[in-house]
Amino acid sequence: MTTFSLIQSMDLTAANTFGLSASSRLGAIITSPDELTAAYDYARAHGLPVHVLGGGSNVILSPQFDGLTLLMAIKGKTLIGQDGENNIVEAAAGETWHDFVVWTLDNDLPGLENLALIPGTVGASPVQNIGAYGLELADRFDSLTAFDTQTRALCTFSAAECRFAYRQSVFKAEPGRYIVTSVRFALPAQWAPILNYAGLNTLPPDRSPRAVMDQVIALRQSKLPDPKKIGNVGSFFHNPVVTADVHATVRAANPTAPAYPQPDGSIKLSAGWLIEQCGLKGAREGQVGVSDRHALVLVNHGGGTRAEIEALAARIKATVFERFGIGLTAEPVFY
Numbered sequence: 001m002t003t004f005s006l007i008q009s010m011d012l013t014a015a016n017t018f019g020l021s022a023s024s025r026l027g028a029i030i031t032s033p034d035e036l037t038a039a040y041d042y043a044r045a046h047g048l049p050v051h052v053l054g055g056g057s058n059v060i061l062s063p064q065f066d067g068l069t070l071l072m073a074i075k076g077k078t079l080i081g082q083d084g085e086n087n088i089v090e091a092a093a094g095e096t097w098h099d100f101v102v103w104t105l106d107n108d109l110p111g112l113e114n115l116a117l118i119p120g121t122v123g124a125s126p127v128q129n130i131g132a133y134g135l136e137l138a139d140r141f142d143s144l145t146a147f148d149t150q151t152r153a154l155c156t157f158s159a160a161e162c163r164f165a166y167r168q169s170v171f172k173a174e175p176g177r178y179i180v181t182s183v184r185f186a187l188p189a190q191w192a193p194i195l196n197y198a199g200l201n202t203l204p205p206d207r208s209p210r211a212v213m214d215q216v217i218a219l220r221q222s223k224l225p226d227p228k229k230i231g232n233v234g235s236f237f238h239n240p241v242v243t244a245d246v247h248a249t250v251r252a253a254n255p256t257a258p259a260y261p262q263p264d265g266s267i268k269l270s271a272g273w274l275i276e277q278c279g280l281k282g283a284r285e286g287q288v289g290v291s292d293r294h295a296l297v298l299v300n301h302g303g304g305t306r307a308e309i310e311a312l313a314a315r316i317k318a319t320v321f322e323r324f325g326i327g328l329t330a331e332p333v334f335y
Contacts, residue, residue, distance in 0.1 A: 004028050004035040004042075010069055016056035017119060018309070019231030019300045024051070024069035031073050031094075033154060033181045036147050043068045050149075051335050052179050054121030055096065058128060058233055060309055060334045072123050074181055077103055086186035087111075088142055093123025093180050097130075101213070104187065110209030111140050111187035114194055117220045119227060119234060123180040127171040128331075129164045133216055134197040138164035142184040149177055166268075167238055167331065175333070223294050231300030232291065236313065237271040237328040250324060271320075271328055272296035278319045285312035306334075 010027025030036050043050045049067035076092040087109050091100045097120050101112045114135040130137050141159050148155050163170040171178050193212050195203050199219045247267035260268040275295040282292040288304035291297040317328045
């Protein structure tokens, strides 16, 4: 029978990119799906709640978790083969997302370059349906394997079964039930660059995949603070999607407000712009604050606490709603 190694009082400070001081009563590093099964069986037998962490880049942790925290470290990436017009590539959940993107280009398998430098792991990518610079994970998705914590069995999900939407999926809608163990991607054998996004639309159409990736990296580094230098979880709020009527009201008072029409007729607004218009760029709450580089990013200036983050987020949401009548939703999960 497969077992796993328990760690008493696991320190999670280095396991979350916001840099919060945090620990878990028990922890384990998971390197195989069988260890995942064993860990959940142990938790059930001992009545313990379970949290699973990948790169810790989209979570706000409590100072102390009285349960079992599993760090996802299942590794592996490979070319499965070709399916019609696509190369099918598989990566294990514990692979670092950006390293995986680089690996695809190193192996002449382009298609994910617009998603370069997004923090986190491969396993977390479908949960959030990550997206950037004109591309979402759903656009390159084939299937995934996940551990069902209710049935204690591995199961496969198609794109339709994942119920992808803007920063949404079935895994986010049913938190804690499914733990992704591997993801398969459909990468176009006949590659064409996606350049219809500000910052990329000046590139010539014959640019190589690596040149596109380098430009994406440069754009992200110019806008977003490096979590290795100052704690953050990237974009803290979803860009709100509103009706055409709401957008018209905002635009009437703010003609230059950024807006992105959606296929269903709704309009996506820039949360960062809304926050900046409220004068909150650079604002602070104790040791945490709004980045002075990008108003959509909250940062830890050192020694910040979860309580300070919650207070600042509440202040931002209240201020934006008071001025624009638009509600903001936080992206990270609060554990």
